[in-house]
Amino acid sequence: MQQKLYKLLHEYYGNVNLHFEVEKVLKEARRSIDYNNPFKNLVITILSQNTSDANAARAYLSLERVIGELSPRKVFATRLEKIKRAIKVCGLYNSKARTIKNLAKYIVENYDSDLSRLIKMPAEQARSELLKIPGIGEKTADVFLGYVMGHDVAPIDTHIRRVSQRLGLVRSGAKYSEIQEALKHSFPRGKLLRGHELLIRLGRDFCKAKSPKCSECPVRSVCKFARESSIS
Structure with missing residues (x-):
């Protein structure tokens, strides 16, 4: 399964940037997002929760228009209501x-x-420190480890959880660490x-929560859900 799953995904998607929705928003706005900046990475990851990448990018750009270049001190000094209004487009704006x-x-x-100082720590220590921050969960911490610190890690979101279960990699209700x-x-x-x-893209394009496109899916040959669906 190891080589076959990755091979199938890579053959279908290649080496392209899979966040093309964000690229489109940024191109239209003639702006950019520095994902390697530690604070900005955490902010955009928080904004991306339970929304599309495009709306997360729009919310981020809106926040920058309101308060300028994002930094911890600037955000800390900004009134909560002002932040809420700026990021409204991405949903769940009160909690975010x-x-x-x-x-x-x-x-x-x-x-x-x-x-x-944080990004110089070993991966597990940095992860532990990030999880101490109110509102930062495992996925956000792992995104930070991967995109800011350069560690080989797989953050788990709802798409990956669903796809992993359907592929037969994990049981239903598996813990984050198990996935x-x-x-x-x-x-x-x-x-x-x-x-x-690749798995996030697969979940969005084919392995949708409702009405998955199993017959068109590039990894259907190694998918437990697709096999069982064809039998039934």
């Missing part, structure tokens, strides 16, 4: 605004607004982060 505000507060008070462990055995070493991107 509080999380972003609390994140900025925590970084100002515990890191003097500078996360460079990560299964993916370590399902992708070649050094390809976990790319595998994360």
Whole structure:
């Protein structure tokens, strides 16, 4: 399964940037997002929860238009209502605004607004520190480890959870850590982060929550759900 799953996904999607919805929004706005910036990475990941990548990007750009270049001190000094209004497009803006505000507060008070000390830590220590921040969960912490710190890790979102279960990699209701462990055995070493991107894309394009397109899916030959669906 290890080589076959990745091979099928790679053959279908190739090496293209799979976040093309974000690219389109940024191109239209003639703006960019620095995903390697530690604070900005955390903010965009929070905004992306339970919404499309495009709306997360729109919310991020809106927030920058309102308060300027994003930094922990600037966000900490901004009124909560102002943040809410700026990010409304991405949904769940009340809770996301509080999380972003609390994140900025925590970084100002515990890191003097500078996360460079955090990114020099070993992966597990950095992850543990990130999980101490109110509103930061495992997925957000792992996105940080992968895209900011360069570790080979697979953050788990709702798409990956659904796809992993349908492929037969994990049982229904598997824990976050169990899915990560299964993916370590399902992708070649050094390809976990790319595998994360490929599975998200697969979940959006084919393995949808409702009405999955099994007959068109590029990995149907190794999928338990597709096999069982064709039998029934």
